[in-house]
Amino acid sequence: METTQRHPCYSAEAHMRYARMHLPVAPACNIQCNYCTRKFDCVHESRPGVTSELLTPEQALDKFLWVKEKMDNLSVVGIAGPGDALANWPKVRSSIVMIRAVQPDVIFCLSTNGLMLPEYAQEIVDLGIRHVTVTCNAIDPVIGAKLYQYVLVKGQRLSGVDAARVLLENQMQGIRFLADHNVMVKVNIVMVKGINDTHIPAVVKAVKALGAFMTNIMPLIPAPGSVFEHMAQTSMKEINDIRNFCEVDLKQMRHCKQCRADAIGLLSEDRSQEFRMCNRNLQAEPTRITAREPLKIAVASKYGRLVDQHFGHASQFRIYQGNGQAFRLVEIRQVEKYCLGSAECITEENRREAVLEALQDCNAVLTMRIGSQAKERLQHKGVLSVESCDSVENGLQYAWKKLSGRKIYKECAL
Incomplete structure (x- = not known):
């Protein structure tokens, strides 16, 4: 045939x-x-x-x-x-x-x-x-x-x-x-x-x-x-x-x-990641971050070596600051878990909002996975969600490349 x-x-x-x-x-x-x-x-x-x-x-x-x-x-x-x-x-x-x-x-x-x-x-x-x-x-x-x-x-x-x-x-x-x-x-x-x-x-x-x-x-x-x-x-x-x-x-x-x-x-x-639909639909008014501007990235990592936690399961975020050439750990920020199960995720709105507010000074949040609702709510606060399964060092570089000198895209979700 x-x-x-x-x-x-x-x-x-x-x-x-x-x-x-x-x-x-x-x-x-x-x-x-x-x-x-x-x-x-x-x-x-x-x-x-x-x-x-x-x-x-x-x-x-x-x-x-x-x-x-x-x-x-x-x-x-x-x-x-x-x-x-x-x-x-x-x-x-x-x-x-x-x-x-x-x-x-x-x-x-x-x-x-x-x-x-x-x-x-x-x-x-x-x-x-x-x-x-x-x-x-x-x-x-x-x-x-x-x-x-x-x-x-x-x-x-x-x-x-x-x-x-x-x-x-x-x-x-x-x-x-x-x-x-x-x-x-x-x-x-x-x-x-x-x-x-x-x-x-x-x-x-x-x-x-x-x-x-x-x-x-x-x-x-x-x-x-x-x-x-x-x-x-x-x-x-x-x-x-x-x-x-x-x-x-x-x-x-x-x-x-x-x-x-x-x-x-x-x-x-x-090339599946290149063709994710989130890269298809640009915001009407994209913002840009210059390469020289120092960036602050929150990382969901259990021990600081790997990006190994789901956003909803993290009880702390490691806050890194840098310009793409190097990043330094500036803070370990404790939070309540965003999601404790299906029932709690529906009713505990105050806890969820507190987690989002704790991260709103960051340019990006780097996690292994993140749900669509949390991703959208972070975006509304001007925080880009980046997913990676890699070392923290490589993940930070990956997040910086998505942020630095590029349009911020409306993120899609599973």
């Missing part, structure tokens, strides 16, 4: 030449995998389920036009979460329809766990989507029960072997239907040592029989907050050994980067 030769995930030759973008319009998920969490975002982290923003279909169109204008080698628009594409089908379908109306030749690609494939496979075909990735980690429900906590289907929450059996049946039915209707199906398999590692060859044989185009055997990335967060990450030697073994039966993808849900650019060069 000609379009496959321009799809960087399906063609090893294309991935160094053609760019793709993932549109994070699908936040909800209908299964809970033991290796997955969608609650953590770091600008330096690349794994499925991670995004720095969520988009409406209208914003997705705007972002597509922006990226297409700047990136003439963009060939593929994918929807890979941060949840499941088919669990958010109305938003996904609207995004596709609107983008196709202005760019008919764009290649669309979906990623799904397959639970809802029997329901939407015909619509996928009718929309002209010719590339679908299905994550299928086991064809034995007993093994599957060790990989999934539960599935949500037709208003029911199933767990254990029952959940794995329903998921598997829908995956098999959906893969066969798509393959029979000229859709190129790539099957992703997450290799978890001690659970499905020796079972993977059987999975590959099974999906080949259904008509799958290729499989992508991926290493487990132990995600913070997931059931498998303390399990060892599968080594690339182990991954390549199993790929070599399975390649006798079916084509193997070897250049996967396990991309973020908002990835943009070549597989080897993610």
Whole structure:
């Protein structure tokens, strides 16, 4: 298929030449995998389920036009979460329809766990989507029960072997239907040592029989907050050994980067942070700070080495002052935590306002994460929110570059 030769995930030759973008319009998920969490975002982290923003279909169109204008080698628009594409089908379908109306030749690609494939496979075909990735980690429900906590289907929450059996049946039915209707199906398999590692060859044989185009055997990335967060990450030697073994039966993808849900650019060069929507929408009256002006930056850091705290969880901020060449710690400012839980965050307005007032003399607040409401309220006080997962030293330089001699942007939020 000609379009496959321009799809960087399906063609090893294309991935160094053609760019793709993932549109994070699908936040909800209908299964809970033991290796997955969608609650953590770091600008330096690349794994499925991670995004720095969520988009409406209208914003997705705007972002597509922006990226297409700047990136003439963009060939593929994918929807890979941060949840499941088919669990958010109305938003996904609207995004596709609107983008196709202005760019008919764009290649669309979906990623799904397959639970809802029997329901939407015909619509996928009718929309002209010719590339679908299905994550299928086991064809034995007993093994599957060790990989999934539960599935949500037709208003029911199933767990254990029952959940794995329903998921598997829908995956098999959906893969066969798509393959029979000229859709190129790539099957992703997450290799978890001690659970499905020796079972993977059987999975590959099974999906080949259904008509799958290729499989992508991926290493487990132990995600913070997931059931498998303390399990060892599968080594690339182990991954390549199993790929070599399975390649006798079916084509193997070897250049996967396990991309973020908002990835943009070549597989080897993610530019997602450059194209955050907060950088798209400038304030009508942007302000500037000159490079010579000393800046004061509040940092959420537990021990002063790393930017490692969420804004809402910090009970103190380290206040640094400098001009970009050097920063010095001038104060450690104690505050009450901005958020103590969902109920308190709704009712304790006085405490929240006190935290904001304690930081309003700063030019910026540097945190690992910050919620949209706090970010907007800081902005109203003239304080820029900067997110980073790095050392304090590097984070300060990053914040200074965003502040110094640049327009201050209206920040977007997850």
